[in-house]
Amino acid sequence: xxxxxxxxxxxxxxxxxxxxxxxxxxxxxxxxxxxxxxxxxxxxxxxxxxxxxxxxxxxxxxxxxxxxxxxxxxxxxxxxxxxxxxxxxxxxxxxxxxxxxxxxxxxxxxxxxxxxxxxxxxxxxxxxxxxxxxxxxxxxxxxxxxxxxxxxxxxxxxxxxxxxx
Numbered sequence: 001x002x003x004x005x006x007x008x009x010x011x012x013x014x015x016x017x018x019x020x021x022x023x024x025x026x027x028x029x030x031x032x033x034x035x036x037x038x039x040x041x042x043x044x045x046x047x048x049x050x051x052x053x054x055x056x057x058x059x060x061x062x063x064x065x066x067x068x069x070x071x072x073x074x075x076x077x078x079x080x081x082x083x084x085x086x087x088x089x090x091x092x093x094x095x096x097x098x099x100x101x102x103x104x105x106x107x108x109x110x111x112x113x114x115x116x117x118x119x120x121x122x123x124x125x126x127x128x129x130x131x132x133x134x135x136x137x138x139x140x141x142x143x144x145x146x147x148x149x150x151x152x153x154x155x156x157x158x159x160x161x162x163x164x165x
Contacts (some may be wrong), residue, residue: 029068031092032157033075035061042083046072060128062095062157078156094131094164096141096157098123098150106148110138121146131157134164147155 040056046069056063063085067074072084078097097109098104106121123129123143131139132147137154152158 009044013114018023021108027068030066032058032064032094032159033073034061034093034095034157035059035063035085036089036091037161040085040089042081044053044083046070046074046084050084054081056085058128060093060095061131062097062128063090064157065090093126094157096131096139096155098127098129099154099156100126104150104154106141106143107149108148110135110140110149112138112149112151120148123150129155132157134158136161137161139164 026105029127034059037058038057038059041052043054043104044050061077063075063077065073066076066082068087069084071087073090073092074082075085075086076082100123103122103124105119106123107117108120123142127143129144130142132142134140134152137152138149139155140149140160141147141155149152154161
């Protein structure tokens with residue numbers, strides 16, 4: 001009897017561990033994703049029968065997934081606007097938007113407090129960058145022409161407690 005209960009328990013653990021929604025970040029809500037192309041329709045509801053509210057026109061733009069329904073994702077952008085996007089138009093590639101009002105510095109070394117840490121680029125607010133990694137306070141990013149480190153708080157598309165490796 002105990003052996004059967006133990007076997008059933010192990011089977012249930014295996015089923016839950018194999019579930020994509022529970023086994024990895026992809027099923028976690030909320031989470032960030034990015035756009036796969038330069039033209040993505042943002043719809044009023046989860047289906048092509050719903051009207052297009054607007055069109056996102058920036059490949060790599062980060063969006064926060066806040067709800068899932070079948071193949072559709074309810075997303076929120078940096079402005080707080082919400083719409084529905086089909087999951088095939090989203091990528092797991094992590095990106096972020098520079099939140100600075102004007103520009104911010106991109107540093108060569110991870111330890112931003114070093115007095116000799118060289119500024120390698122000045123990044124404009126609103127720029128979309130690829131996120132390579134993040135620790136509790138600093139992220140390594142690829143801004144296209146420059147790769148370096150920036151304070152996490154200057155990025156939209158990364159949660160404050162999130163770490164990316």
